Amino acid sequence: MIWLAWRQRRGAILATAAVLAAAAAVLFLTGRSMATTFHADGLAACIANLDGAKFVPVSGGCQDEAQAFAARFFPMRLLGLTAFTFVPLVIGVFWGAPAIARELADDTVSLVWTQGVSRRRWAWTQLGCVALVTTSSVGIVAALATWWYGPLNAATGDRFQWLIYDQQGLVPVGYAVFAALLAAFIGAVTAKTVKAMALTILGFVLVRFGIAVYLRPRFMEHLERTYPVVTERAPNRLLGDWLYGGGGPGVGAVFRANGERAMGGQRICPPADTACFADVGRGAYNLELFHPADRFWTFQAIETTIFLAMAIAVAAATVWWIRHRRV
């Protein structure tokens, strides 16, 4: 049964390998150019010199070098953002949608379902094969993306931010496997590959959006940090903490010394510039809610687990459908 599942996909696997090799070459060249610049410009050394400090001098902290680097490779960031965001969905749908739908449409199921294997075994083998090829193809892209983003992560400190977080580490594989098995399920129900693709994209985007926006910030209890408005040291933004301001009162806000909320956002004033803090007072402080940068991999693992669990549930539903509704 595994042989059949492999043989059915041999051509597509080779074609995918060729496309991935070409994409990897482009990523490798652009990624290496970023890494070279990152070191040559002294940004790497500057950041290493900060030694992970939580607070850095207001006008220091490698900010100028980092901004220059980020500005220089801004087009690259846009390129990565557009490319990597859609890769897991596209690859997953490509592998998943035809897996069952095409067999139903061509009625090859009436051939294979009357051979000496049960539908249960046939279905699990097909789905396992879909999961495997999806994991390998997206896994390669995700590993490359993680490496490719290294210098950009360091220069922008936004590795934990929406959309950037979603393109590296483990989550792309989770997204892709879920998309693939969702497409296979819809294909098993509709028997139409194109319809399965369209409905999967719709369903996937809703689920992805819901989890990223509503669930991800709540994976763990957030931390709070306060620091004075009148200061010479501000939080190190290159560390990669995930701030989420603007969500409600007190989130990323400035408070007067008596605890009364003065305004949203952040204010940092040098001690000599009295006009800067005249309206809030010398004792005012900033409050931030955030997830520290070192939670990145924990969050990645949690989110990947959620998507893999949903993928397994969808796969079980597919097998059930094939055994009990396609009769």
Place this chain on the structure above:
Amino acid sequence: MSVALETTGLAKRYGRTWALRDCTLSVPRGRVAAVVGPNGAGKTTLMRLAVGLRRPTRGSVSVFGQAPRDDAESLARVGFVAQETPLYRDLTVADHLEVGRRLNGDRWDSTSASERLAKLSIPLERRTGELSGGQRAQVSLTMALAKRPDLLVLDEPVASLDPLARRTFLAELMGEVAASELTVLLSSHVIADLEHRCDYLVILSDSRVQVLGDVDDLLASHAVFIGPADGPVPDGVSVVTSQRTDRQRSLTVRMDGPMRSPRWASHPISLEDLVLAYLGAPGAGTLPGPEGST
């Protein structure tokens, strides 16, 4: 008489439409049974129920005494060639044989399958998508036969073939059947193809069994009567169809006993005429057993 396929009150509904209703029939072991009927009569549904691709909404189906199940043991006993003889288009003929070998275990007869395809000059290295309709049908039949099934079910296997390919296919099939204990259930639109090849007949009409029985018995008990246009119908016969011209009347009849009527001339009936007579008269029917006609 041992029974290969038996159904009792078998019914299948898709959504709100009944594809098959109250189908009770049995096909003895070793027979070649033809299933005929107009489009939408339920032939495909009956065949898919017989091989376990579908499950009954009501009633029961049993193959050699067992309901078809979705497991290796049950699936090993049936061979099925679906309408349009589906194969994996991107896989070669040799790949298909390999699939069969891997999925069917010891029962699979690799040698005879290869020999069969070689005899038919079907190129093993060609993708099935590039084969002709006749060759695809032969590959499908080869796959089904190589399983060495006890029951072979063929759903309109020759529908898409030209007359010559159709004849070759059926001749091949009959050769295989003669050499084995195989029971065959075969549906076709082309009734002439079935004559002299099938020895058991099932006519399905409007999702029900209309006629069921041994072909020789059916041919012996039916006849075409030619007689006067205005004369009374002879006693002791049931009229299936009647056609009248100005001068004479032609009846297709089922004879319940010996008939003596000097005014009517009796002629033997061909299988095709018998089938067409019943298909043209959905109200008539003949079934074995105490209830006789319906």
